[in-house]
Amino acid sequence: MPQKFQRAHDYKHLIARWRSIARESGLVMREFSKESGYPVFFLKSKTLQETGGLYFSAGIHGDEPGATEGLVGWAEKRVNQLNRLPLMLFPCLNPWGLVNNSRTDARGRDLNRVFQHDEACAIHTLKQIINPYYFNTATMLHEDYDGQGVYLYEIQRLEPYWGEALLNAARRFLPVEPRIRIDGRKAAGGLVRRKINAKRFQKIGYPEAIYLHLHHAHRTFTVETPSEFALDSRVRAQVAIIEECVKKSL
Ligand SMILES: [Zn+2]
Numbered sequence: 001m002p003q004k005f006q007r008a009h010d011y012k013h014l015i016a017r018w019r020s021i022a023r024e025s026g027l028v029m030r031e032f033s034k035e036s037g038y039p040v041f042f043l044k045s046k047t048l049q050e051t052g053g054l055y056f057s058a059g060i061h062g063d064e065p066g067a068t069e070g071l072v073g074w075a076e077k078r079v080n081q082l083n084r085l086p087l088m089l090f091p092c093l094n095p096w097g098l099v100n101n102s103r104t105d106a107r108g109r110d111l112n113r114v115f116q117h118d119e120a121c122a123i124h125t126l127k128q129i130i131n132p133y134y135f136n137t138a139t140m141l142h143e144d145y146d147g148q149g150v151y152l153y154e155i156q157r158l159e160p161y162w163g164e165a166l167l168n169a170a171r172r173f174l175p176v177e178p179r180i181r182i183d184g185r186k187a188a189g190g191l192v193r194r195k196i197n198a199k200r201f202q203k204i205g206y207p208e209a210i211y212l213h214l215h216h217a218h219r220t221f222t223v224e225t226p227s228e229f230a231l232d233s234r235v236r237a238q239v240a241i242i243e244e245c246v247k248k249s250l
């Protein structure tokens with residue numbers, strides 16, 4: 001494993017990397033919550049307006065380090081351009097989970113199922129922070145341990161759809177998910193594209209993507225890389241999708 005990835009579950013190290021990105025790029029970095037002793041941060045560029053921005057988040061599930069590494073890797077690569085892009089970034093929403101390689105937080109909650117209520121403190125504050133904004137795109141970075149390739153969820157709304165282009169960008173680094181059913185939903189060519197089913201989410205709890213789709217974004221994507229594959233390939237695939245998403249949004 002390349003040296004730089006040996007610390008993929010080291011939250012202090014991750015935050016140190018983001019601090020140096022903030023310093024070099026001019027992005028504003030703020031602690032907005034504390035969860036099980038860990039500070040939670042967001043970053044924002046000076047060019048971000050109430051509309052037209054790009055939202056990226058990672059690490060709401062702590063056992064998906066390809067996502068947190070992908071976002072920080074992309075930001076390091078583009079450090080000189082970041083402040084000119086209209087960005088709102090959440091580098092790691094579940095630090096305790098990252099450190100403990102756990103999907104849930106310290107209290108066993110799946111933070112990606114609680115967006116309909118205000119029980120989890122970091123999520124509650126995140127909702128207040130993004131309250132004034134309506135983003136062009138909101139992209140949630142994830143990984144799937146059942147994944148056999150890279151895939152994504154695109155909530156059906158604006159055409160033309162972007163899912164194919166985003167997946168194409170990642171093909172160089174990972175195979176595209178061959179499964180035709182993912183989590184009980186139909187998939188084709190690595191894409192799960194559908195309208196939201198409010199009833200389903202009332203039952204299982206609202207994920208971040210559904211909340212963003214309903215209140216804060218024109219286009220919403222959930223990116224999934226296969227967490228049993230080599231970390232280096234997963235990170236490259238995540239970076240490629242972020243790049244493509246930025247390119248298409250501007
Ligand atoms: Zn996840």
